[in-house]
Amino acid sequence: MCPVLPSVAVNVPWPTRPGVISFPSIFLLLPHSLQPQTHNTSQIRNFVLVHSITRRIIVQLRQKRVDTNGYCGRCCIIRVGLRQSFHHVPSVIWGSEWCLDANGSLSIEKKVKVVFVLGGPGSGKGTQCANIVEHFGYTHLSAGDLLRAEIKSGSENGTMIQNMITEGKIVPSEVTIKLLQRAMLESENDKFLIDGFPRNEENRAAFERVTKIVPEFVLFFDCAEEEMELRLLNRNQGRVDDNIETIRKRFKVFVESSLPVIEYYSSRGKVRKIDAGRSVEEVFEAVKSIFSSATVVA
Numbered sequence: 001m002c003p004v005l006p007s008v009a010v011n012v013p014w015p016t017r018p019g020v021i022s023f024p025s026i027f028l029l030l031p032h033s034l035q036p037q038t039h040n041t042s043q044i045r046n047f048v049l050v051h052s053i054t055r056r057i058i059v060q061l062r063q064k065r066v067d068t069n070g071y072c073g074r075c076c077i078i079r080v081g082l083r084q085s086f087h088h089v090p091s092v093i094w095g096s097e098w099c100l101d102a103n104g105s106l107s108i109e110k111k112v113k114v115v116f117v118l119g120g121p122g123s124g125k126g127t128q129c130a131n132i133v134e135h136f137g138y139t140h141l142s143a144g145d146l147l148r149a150e151i152k153s154g155s156e157n158g159t160m161i162q163n164m165i166t167e168g169k170i171v172p173s174e175v176t177i178k179l180l181q182r183a184m185l186e187s188e189n190d191k192f193l194i195d196g197f198p199r200n201e202e203n204r205a206a207f208e209r210v211t212k213i214v215p216e217f218v219l220f221f222d223c224a225e226e227e228m229e230l231r232l233l234n235r236n237q238g239r240v241d242d243n244i245e246t247i248r249k250r251f252k253v254f255v256e257s258s259l260p261v262i263e264y265y266s267s268r269g270k271v272r273k274i275d276a277g278r279s280v281e282e283v284f285e286a287v288k289s290i291f292s293s294a295t296v297v298a
């Protein structure tokens, strides 16, 4: 029996401890009317394929807070087996927002808004993101914070990430994108500020390829190096990379690898550039006018 929603009988054993589910498992979320008598997946067209299922998803389903794309919450979740069974399925939909492709990659359809927040180290991205969250209801995803949390979690990538950050280098796209995807999947919000990513062309192309997300726009905090250096040396958050040697390396990486990303988006009319050398309040005034007009346009 499926313990998540009532009146659904399936032959597949549910994991003994909900929320602790081994990878890679495939879960189907089906409208009740399509509840299969067998597990003949070739008959199944409307469902959600979830590469992993978190406790949060289970809770949302229990509370029927997941929009099941018009299926009135009459759904069942069935654990059916390995990913290979689904090679015939081009894409699958969860509600109208989340999409996992046949490779199990998360992409998000139109409804989700992403704004990239870019600028040199110390330009004030994190500071202004906190203000934007408060005034405009976005969820702030700092790629750097996600990577630092990954180190703390004792992940197998922890040492590699730690070394990259200490050297001011860019962590492989695959690692950062997975963390961003996971954070977006677990959030109930549909508006995200992605802060400090993409940092190079490879980051940018990989993110678009994997998630199919194109940013609404790119907020670019433009600030002189001397000012950023002063700010970083005074940041006082105990970060291993806020020392003069690593700061200089980060500036070099920013100019050589990150500015081309900003130029790429600039050539597509997506960049909203802000003079970030002013006070926090003045910068936020400029930020506000950009987000206010973006809201009106949307």
Ligand SMILES: Nc1ncnc2c1ncn2[C@@H]1O[C@H](COP(=O)(O)OP(=O)(O)O)[C@@H](O)[C@H]1O
Pocket (backbone or CB within 6 Å): 119, 120, 121, 122, 123, 124, 125, 126, 127, 128, 231, 232, 234, 235, 236, 276, 277, 278, 279, 280, 281, 283
């Ligand atoms: N406009 C500003 N003027 C002066 N100091 C600032 C300004 N914006 C941010 N700061 C300070 O500079 C440091 C770096 O800001 P932060 O937002 O962490 O930058 P980033 O996320 O771009 O690395 C922090 O100590 C922050 O308090």
Ligand SMILES: O=c1ccn([C@@H]2O[C@H](COP(=O)(O)OP(=O)(O)O)[C@@H](O)[C@H]2O)c(=O)[nH]1
Pocket (backbone or CB within 6 Å): 119, 120, 121, 122, 125, 142, 143, 144, 145, 147, 164, 165, 166, 167, 168, 169, 170, 171, 172, 176, 195, 196, 197, 198, 199, 241, 250
């Ligand atoms: O997408 C990212 C974001 C951050 N970093 C690493 O994390 C460090 C700190 O980044 P963060 O955005 O937290 O700080 P900033 O340099 O903007 O102050 C960078 O120098 C990189 O080593 C990375 O590799 N990829």
